[in-house]
Amino acid sequence: MISLLLPSWPKTLAICLAFFFCLVAKPARAAEPPGVAIGSKSFTESVILGEILSQLARQTGAVVSHRAELGGTRILWEALKKGDIDAYVDYTGTIRDELLAGELPASSPVANNKTNDFQQLRAGLQKHQIHLSMPLGFNNTYALGMRETLAAKLNIKTISDLQKQPGLALGLSDEFVERKDGWRQLASHYRLPQKNMRTMNHTLAYQGLVNDSIQITDLYTTDAEIPFYQLRVLEDDLAFFPSYQAVLLIRADLFQRAPLAAEALLRLEGKLTSTAIAALSARVKLEKISETVVAAQWLRQNLEPNLLVPDDDQSARQRRLLQRLGQATVEHLFLVVVSLLAAILVAVPLGIYAARHDRMGQIVLAMVGIVQTLPSLALLVFMIPFFGLGPTSAIVALFCYSLLPIVRNTYSGLRQIPPTTCESAEVIGLSAWDKLRLVEFPLALPLVLSGIKTAAVINVGTATIGALVGAGGYGSVILTGIRLLDIPLILQGAIPAALMALLAQYLFGWIEKLLVSPGLRLNR
């Protein structure tokens, strides 16, 4: 009956979605200022390289933005193809096995015929209008590592030696476990017997090694932690890992749009040795100097003697942090509020629809349930071709995650109304719309509101994923904190996020008092 009064739900959904994308569309992109956007992954080496590239391009007068600490290779790749970023540093092995997987003529990952390989990559990337630079000069390959003392005690020098030690526990980074050239292939290549394997954050894995909760982890060979924690890098004696030469990926159109900047980026070719990049990482991670300063100092010594190195005194740092926190709060609130409002607009009508139509209702509930099970990173990667880097992708993802609690509670709220009450409303001569508006919805309201509250609180927590696509928020503070293993910084992101969740809880309690009839709070 209600479907006569409301537009059918797909139409409602389309209208609401359209409305909400208008709401989040960024005016900045419409203006399209001539500029260069550099991307980086969320590990320190990549952020430093991003800073070096940004400063090089800036020297040519270009307006440069550095979209730092994005959430993974696929996110950067999608953003590069879409044009949200113009350049970033990746590694040849990753390009072949991840970005161009299935697009290149078959070659065993063991084969290291470098020149031939490089030409293939260049041709493969050209099809996507991406230019591949010459290698920057260092090879950051994957490796397995363990504490020197333990390795010496067990006499382990090569990966093959691990065959004799099935009891050792591994803590591997998510990406290494997922990759085509990752753990599974490595284990079968070397016939490794270890079964005790967990996935964990790369930075935290080092902590795991130190306190012996794991004994082996995957490493990047340029990690600053290797000397710091006195780790032994196990020799890849059966030549499993492909070469991971650092290279620049640049959108081909940058050479027309900002030729000076594009050429400037290429000045980095062949300039960085493994020792040099490891030293730069160490200065950031261990001496706690900012990436900007480290990058500028390196450029001044090697490429740009006239470059001004910014101050890195503590008080300026503190100010920046406070500023960043304020900005993170605004960004975080923006993500949560916009996604929640859009979700309410869509989910409440969907819940009403589901409560009215038995079979279609079950399908609607199942669908929003499935959305809930999608991993956030997968959802974000899927969003980027449509919405690009920035808040829109994050908001759409958060919107999807907010649907289930609201739809389900609206549905249950309407379904729990006694049939006699519904009949009374009908029989006194209320129209279907008035019946819904004046009787059924007010009766369902306590449950609807608690669904919205659940969505809001979950949203505040989940909005930290915004950092993965450069949407900012507390997640970016937390991500930097984790990357630098800087616990105070992690807390500076985590505590405000927790406070915001509490605040949301309190706010909705208050809204509930305001909106729900006192008659429904009586114990009958």
Added chain:
Amino acid sequence: MFKLDKISKSFDGTQVLKPCSLEFKTGETSVLIGPSGCGKSTLLRLLAGLIQPDLGTVFFENQPLSPASLIFQRRRMGYVIQEGGLFPHLTALGNITLLASRLGMTPIDVAKRVEYLASLTRLPMELLNRYPGQLSGGQRQRVGIMRALMLDPPVLLLDEPMGALDPLVRYDLQEDLRAIIRSLKKTAILVTHDMGEASFFGDRLLLLNVGEIVQEGHLDDFITKPSSPYVTRFINAQRMPHLIARTAGEACQ
């Protein structure tokens, strides 16, 4: 007022109302009586348009009940169920005036009407600002009657309205309700399974069993001229000594 033309109704393949034609005259109080599941509530719900007959037509004021005009037809019927069927999120006053204020009745007229109905149902005015959860069962029922009467409908449909009340409260309410129906000259159709209540209200009783009207008329006819042994059994099952005695006396003669 109501005319039923060869209507029948089934739920899930079971016939709950066998084909029948019936009329309810203006100004008359009719009582539908019978055991649980006999179809008496189904019949009342058909009259209110809450369910549609499988076959046949229900006429109200000479017009067939139809989806298009149902809303307007219902506004000319007052409907009261057990516990009054009140909306828990509205105050008693909110329940009573919900529709009237939507239909453009002025606040002054609404206030006058509420005051009149409160005195008619003997409900203290100060209870009107309470929520249903704060009222007793009898008070809720009086509010339910006020709500049904608010638009001054010519018909009252009453589905076991005293079902959940204790005997003393029920006694008072029965008295008041009958007085209201008579003084306002309403057409009333009451569903009950209680013979005492039925005979107290009804000019005309309709006894139903498994979807069929087995006897129709005055209580005296049921006792003196039962149409089937079922009628006698139903009356005796009410355990009203004076009725049993008379039935037994008849049988002896």
